[in-house]
Amino acid sequence: MGGALAATTPGLTVGSHGSAGSVAFASWQQGPRPAAQLTTSDSLSRQRGGRAGRGFSADEPKASSNVCALAAAAAAAITVASRGPSRSSRRRAHVIQQCSSVQEDQAASLIVAAALTGEKKSRVLLSPQRRLQNLFELEINKSSFSENAWYESPDNPGITGQKRVKEFWDSRPTRIIERICDGKDSCGCTWKQMDGRRGVSFFRFNEAGQMTLAREILEPAGFSKFKTNNMQSLSPAFAVMNVAKKVFGFVPDWFEIDINKENQRPLYGLQFPKTRSAPDVVRYLWEEAYCAEEGAVDKIMEQYSEDAVFEDLTYVEEVFAKGWDEVSKYQKETKENAPENLRFVLDEVTKGQKSCACLWHVEFNGNKSPRGVSFYELNDEGKVCYVRASYDLSF
Structure with missing residues (x-):
């Protein structure tokens, strides 16, 4: 995120291992530096002050102004980032409100970068294969099944509803997956029970990764x-x-x-x-x-x-x-x-x-x-x- 902002905001440089807030905070801690030691992140302040080619010094009011702006930006950025993941709409509205009162473009950019760096990423859903393996191998809660989940087998023509399917699943015999298909939204597998009897299953999942349909068929008894x-x-x-x-x-x-x-x-x-x-x-x-x-x-x-x-x-x-x-x-x-x-x-x-x-x-x-x-x-x-x-x- 910092790299993207740096590309669009003059003078903003954010390393791959640090947030924008840490860049601003580091600049504030280091204080005035000679022109030879200035980084590209200082270029905007130099240009805005009309002193191209000159560095900051302690007795220059403009330099003090820029250092204070960076310090304020660092404090604001750290505050925003420390709030942790929250709803994006509220977070961005708050950041925009903060930036509107900051006259220094670089400081505003640092606040935005810090806010977006700490933003919560969208949840990545498991593949149908991993979901199916979890159903067979782990102790799961009822949220693994949709509200209108449906389970059927020759012995159970139709069990419907999240609670009932979960209760049945907990009492279902232990089954070990032998083969599993590479389906993209539904998935099937072959399996063997602890008593040696084999079977095959078909599962369907919704967009939230919950099981909506399962049909399992156990092999008939040997005499039949x-x-x-x-x-x-x-x-x-x-x-x-x-x-x-x-x-x-x-x-x-x-x-x-x-x-x-x-x-x-x-x-x-x-x-x-x-x-x-x-x-x-x-x-x-x-x-x-x-x-x-x-x-x-x-x-x-x-x-x-x-x-x-x-x-x-x-x-x-x-x-x-x-x-x-x-x-x-x-x-x-x-x-x-x-x-x-x-x-x-x-x-x-x-x-x-x-x-x-x-x-x-x-x-x-x-x-x-x-x-x-x-x-x-x-x-x-x-x-x-x-x-x-x-x-x-x-x-």
């Missing part, structure tokens, strides 16, 4: 997990639901059916992602590649790396897809066994570069499933190298 492709395992259930649709479709309370709804098609007809950022790659996979009428699996697998890992937490760990071939098999079985009227809908994606988390849901016969959460990570080439997905099987 799939050992083969989940779409293939659920085929009998889908068949029963389709029969029920035909039999009871005329009863409004049984199904919400949109008979005019077409099969899912590509949103924009893109042949590749807009960029190699994580959100663009994920949107392409969900909204373009998977919906392609021809070569859907080929389009999907073009976006995966050779060493990709796909952790679908509804499967037993032994059948997690590891490597390009296994991920390709997983995608092919899912595509081939999914009913035609089953739609995968992407709801929200975090704005990261190398990784992101997303919220999504499934629609079948006009019914929506609870939202699932997936975490995606890209390698240096912009290819998907890791995915963890978890969702509510109760649907």
Whole structure:
């Protein structure tokens, strides 16, 4: 701040390690000096006195006047700076009032510099990653949550309000973050509980850095997990639901059916992602590649790396897809066994570069499933190298 004032105020020099007040105070303490020892901060006083090239001496009234002005400026500057941070509007109004009564330009500049040097800086908000880590690792107070905060999970469909969410958070099992995405205003992560069970979360924050939304999904208990492709395992259930649709479709309370709804098609007809950022790659996979009428699996697998890992937490760990071939098999079985009227809908994606988390849901016969959460990570080439997905099987 002092440097900026020095650049615009003739004769004002403020060092990087001292305030303007200290410069004035030092000048007042040193008293009269020979012309050879005068600094550039004295130039204005010399010019205003009409004695260019001459220094101050004890018997010169003008010199005494300037020394007194510097002394007054030093006292005023130190007083202003010592007040500490306060509301800028009040501080500046007070400084302007002080400066209006000071005839010496240099003294007025010193007071302004000292006032602005002590002014409180604006608070720098933590990144979403740091906020999320604090939620998981520290004991937090309720101000970490917004007034209308919302928390949801399969076991807790909806907890709302700052107080209730804070109370639930305090009783929530301890979870250790494994991976965290680089989102800019929302953030997701994968984690593991103390009992070894894993999960994935999606968080949204407001401009004040408070959590506004959290959805967390813990992997199902081992006995309820799939050992083969989940779409293939659920085929009998889908068949029963389709029969029920035909039999009871005329009863409004049984199904919400949109008979005019077409099969899912590509949103924009893109042949590749807009960029190699994580959100663009994920949107392409969900909204373009998977919906392609021809070569859907080929389009999907073009976006995966050779060493990709796909952790679908509804499967037993032994059948997690590891490597390009296994991920390709997983995608092919899912595509081939999914009913035609089953739609995968992407709801929200975090704005990261190398990784992101997303919220999504499934629609079948006009019914929506609870939202699932997936975490995606890209390698240096912009290819998907890791995915963890978890969702509510109760649907």
